[in-house]
Amino acid sequence: xxxxxxxxxxxxxxxxxxxxxxxxxxxxxxxxxxxxxxxxxxxxxxxxxxxxxxxxxxxxxxxxxxxxxxxxxxxxxxxxxxxxxxxxxxxxxxxxxxxxxxxxxxxxxxxxxxxxxxxxxxxxxxxxxxxxxxxxxxxxxxxxxxxxxxxxxxxxxxxxxxxxxxxx
Amino acid sequence: xxxxxxxxxxxxxxxxxxxxxxxxxxxxxxxxxxxxxxxxxxxxxxxxxxxxxxxxxxxxxxxxxxxxxxxxxxxxxxxxxxxxxxxxxxxxxxxxxxxxxxxxxxxxxxxxxxxxxxxxxxxxxxxxxxxxxxxxxxxxxxxxxxxxxxxxxxxxxxxxxxxxxxxxxxxxxxxxxxxxxxxxxxxxxxxxxxxxxxxxxxxxxxxxxxxxxxxxxxxxxxxxxxxxxxxxxxxxxxxxxxxxxxxxxxxxxxxxxxxxxxxxxxxxxxxxxxxxxxxxxxxxxxxxxxxxxxxxxxxxxxxxxxxxxxxxxxxxxxxxxxxxxxxxxxxxxxxxxxxxxxxxxxxxxxxxxxxxxxxxxxxxxxxxxxxxxxxxxxxxxxxxxxxxxxxxxxxxxxxxxxxxxxxxxxxxxxxxxxxxxxxxxxxxxxxxxxxxxxxxxxxxxxxxxxxxxxxxxxxxxxxxxxxxxxxxxxxxxxxxxxxxxxxxxxxxxxxxxxxxxxxxxxxx
Numbered sequence: 001x002x003x004x005x006x007x008x009x010x011x012x013x014x015x016x017x018x019x020x021x022x023x024x025x026x027x028x029x030x031x032x033x034x035x036x037x038x039x040x041x042x043x044x045x046x047x048x049x050x051x052x053x054x055x056x057x058x059x060x061x062x063x064x065x066x067x068x069x070x071x072x073x074x075x076x077x078x079x080x081x082x083x084x085x086x087x088x089x090x091x092x093x094x095x096x097x098x099x100x101x102x103x104x105x106x107x108x109x110x111x112x113x114x115x116x117x118x119x120x121x122x123x124x125x126x127x128x129x130x131x132x133x134x135x136x137x138x139x140x141x142x143x144x145x146x147x148x149x150x151x152x153x154x155x156x157x158x159x160x161x162x163x164x165x166x167x168x
Numbered sequence: 169x170x171x172x173x174x175x176x177x178x179x180x181x182x183x184x185x186x187x188x189x190x191x192x193x194x195x196x197x198x199x200x201x202x203x204x205x206x207x208x209x210x211x212x213x214x215x216x217x218x219x220x221x222x223x224x225x226x227x228x229x230x231x232x233x234x235x236x237x238x239x240x241x242x243x244x245x246x247x248x249x250x251x252x253x254x255x256x257x258x259x260x261x262x263x264x265x266x267x268x269x270x271x272x273x274x275x276x277x278x279x280x281x282x283x284x285x286x287x288x289x290x291x292x293x294x295x296x297x298x299x300x301x302x303x304x305x306x307x308x309x310x311x312x313x314x315x316x317x318x319x320x321x322x323x324x325x326x327x328x329x330x331x332x333x334x335x336x337x338x339x340x341x342x343x344x345x346x347x348x349x350x351x352x353x354x355x356x357x358x359x360x361x362x363x364x365x366x367x368x369x370x371x372x373x374x375x376x377x378x379x380x381x382x383x384x385x386x387x388x389x390x391x392x393x394x395x396x397x398x399x400x401x402x403x404x405x406x407x408x409x410x411x412x413x414x415x416x417x418x419x420x421x422x423x424x425x426x427x428x429x430x431x432x433x434x435x436x437x438x439x440x441x442x443x444x445x446x447x448x449x450x451x452x453x454x455x456x457x458x459x460x461x462x463x464x465x466x467x468x469x470x471x472x473x474x475x476x477x478x479x480x481x482x483x484x485x486x487x488x489x490x491x492x493x494x495x496x497x498x499x500x501x502x503x504x505x506x507x508x509x510x511x512x513x514x515x516x517x518x519x520x521x522x523x524x525x526x527x528x529x530x531x532x533x534x535x536x537x538x539x540x541x542x543x544x545x546x547x548x549x550x551x552x553x554x555x556x557x558x559x560x561x562x563x564x565x566x567x568x569x570x571x572x573x574x575x576x577x578x579x580x581x582x583x584x585x586x587x588x589x590x591x592x593x594x595x596x597x598x599x600x601x602x603x604x605x606x607x608x609x610x611x612x613x614x615x616x617x618x619x620x621x622x623x624x625x626x627x628x629x630x631x632x633x634x635x636x637x638x639x640x641x642x643x644x645x646x647x648x649x650x651x652x653x654x655x656x657x658x659x660x661x662x663x664x665x666x667x668x669x670x671x672x673x674x675x676x
Contacts, residue, residue: 096176107190107194110194110197110198113198113201114197114198114200114201117201118201
């Protein structure tokens with residue numbers, strides 16, 4: 001039974017050889033010119049500006065996160081769509097499978113609605129003391145500095161007349 | 169013709185508590201968008217109604233046995249932990265509603281995440297399938313990570329979330345690796361197939377071997393898998409050597425979240441751990457080989473329990489922050505509960521369930537007290553409590569009862585729980601000697617007396633000219649209720665004992 005894995009070994013050996021042989025051939029026949037451009041980072045033909053260890057805007061992460069959610073959704077929908085055809089050979093299973101797919105998409109759709117309504121899709125965010133400003137009425141203001149941010153995120157209930165109703 | 173549809177409907181009806189919670193969570197999220205409010209109580213009320221409905225369904229399904237879709241098992245054991253989780257989550261939601269500092273924007277997400285974590289725990293404790301267990305654990309963990317960092321712009325909260333994510337990710341990886349090894353040697357993910365209780369894997373295909381066979385063929389792999397899986401559970405219940413995250417995360421998180429982590433999340437971890445070790449090793453018809461292996465696992469668990477309670481208690485001695493002290497105390501209590509699991513028999517597991525039930529009342533009460541005082545004084549140090557005892561008796565007298573109960577002094581429920589655990593340690597599974605663990609448990613209770621009573625001393629025997637704290641009627645009512653139950657169940661513990669007994673149907 002150990003020979004079952006012989007093809008894996010062959011695959012590994014061929015894989016290593018493929019890389020090594022090609023590199024060896026390349027180093028034998030290519031022209032040997034050493035210039036400064038050749039040693040620079042390749043960035044799609046553009047000249048590089050600074051190094052890559054810079055702080056990215058936090059908003060990239062939000063967008064990336066939202067993207068990942070829907071990328072994963074697609075990853076789940078593909079196998080579902082593939083077996084749906086076969087599932088409809090028995091209409092009962094087919095209908096259930098269809099309904100379940102829709103349930104899944106609906107729940108994710110709620111997520112999109114929430115993200116949208118909370119303004120996470122807006123590139124220019126506004127901070128305010130209110131929970132969130134409705135979409136149409138939002139003004140694009142300059143991004144506040146850190147101190148005002150902390151004030152807004154900290155204990156901001158002082159001005160709220162309703163805040164004491166539970167604390168009888 | 170309608171057989172398949174019936175099967176689906178039956179599965180869905182078995183899952184009705186989970187479906188109720190999912191619906192509630194989505195409704196909370198959507199109503200938050202519609203109402204756009206900063207005040208927390210309307211959304212909180214929806215969450216409470218949903219949790220109450222789920223709890224009612226759980227109570228009415230008590231005694232039902234069944235499997236939904238081959239993955240989710242409905243039994244009293246899962247029911248116990250689900251009921252525990254919904255009750256604890258409900259209290260956390262009440263805490264959020266009472267805590268003025270929590271009423272900030274994104275309050276809807278607060279409830280949504282709490283409910284999501286509860287759903288994760290529901291699936292974690294209600295399945296024999298290791299894959300679904302990991303999924304539930306991850307859902308609970310992901311929601312908890314974001315909850316730990318919920319005070320945006322506050323460095324301590326961000327630090328707590330960061331530490332929690334790193335430790336959680338690591339331990340989840342360790343656990344999944346252990347599960348993959350177990351899958352490699354048994355060919356199944358279902359614990360019942362591993363234990364031999366089921367001949368055919370309900371969802372898998374191919375040849376499955378039982379754990380007994382796997383132990384014979386590759387004992388090294390099984391041992392490694394067990395240690396790695398125990399590591400994953402250790403993180404969730406914050407037992408040594410994976411307890412390091414607990415004090416920092418508990419201290420930095422918002423207090424309602426700390427409560428959730430210390431009570432609901434920890435109990436969920438215990439539920440999954442007890443189901444795993446219970447089904448694999450403690451069930452009555454395990455073979456000779458597995459029984460011998462069970463004793464080794466029991467010894468490992470006993471060592472972990474002893475280390476956890478000792479480390480937790482010793483570290484709690486020197487804390488000046490009440491929140492951090494309660495965090496270490498919660499680590500120590502994980503050690504206590506593990507004593508019952510380490511006994512590796514039915515009586516031991518019942519004792520663990522009973523202690524968890526007791527822990528619910530006294531710990532929720534202690535955290536409620538913390539929430540109230542950090543709310544009125546803005547500080548969490550013991551120093552800020554100086555002389556507060558006579559100034560707010562409706563709040564501080566219940567706290568004394570909780571502390572006495574946490575120490576394990578009669579007539580509180582904590583004493584009854586510890587007594588059960590001592591019995592469990594004195595009469596463990598055949599061939600297991602845990603007398604030393606009983607001694608360790610007793611000594612640890614003495615150590616814990618010092619730091620619990622220090623709070624009482626600061627409250628009542630010291631004096632300061634701090635003003636009388638502003639009263640908060642709902643919190644006082646809640647604390648008095650919890651204190652009453654702590655005493656009541658300490659004196660009349662039969663209902664809790666029956667609940668724990670009926671919860672151990674997993675082993676029959």
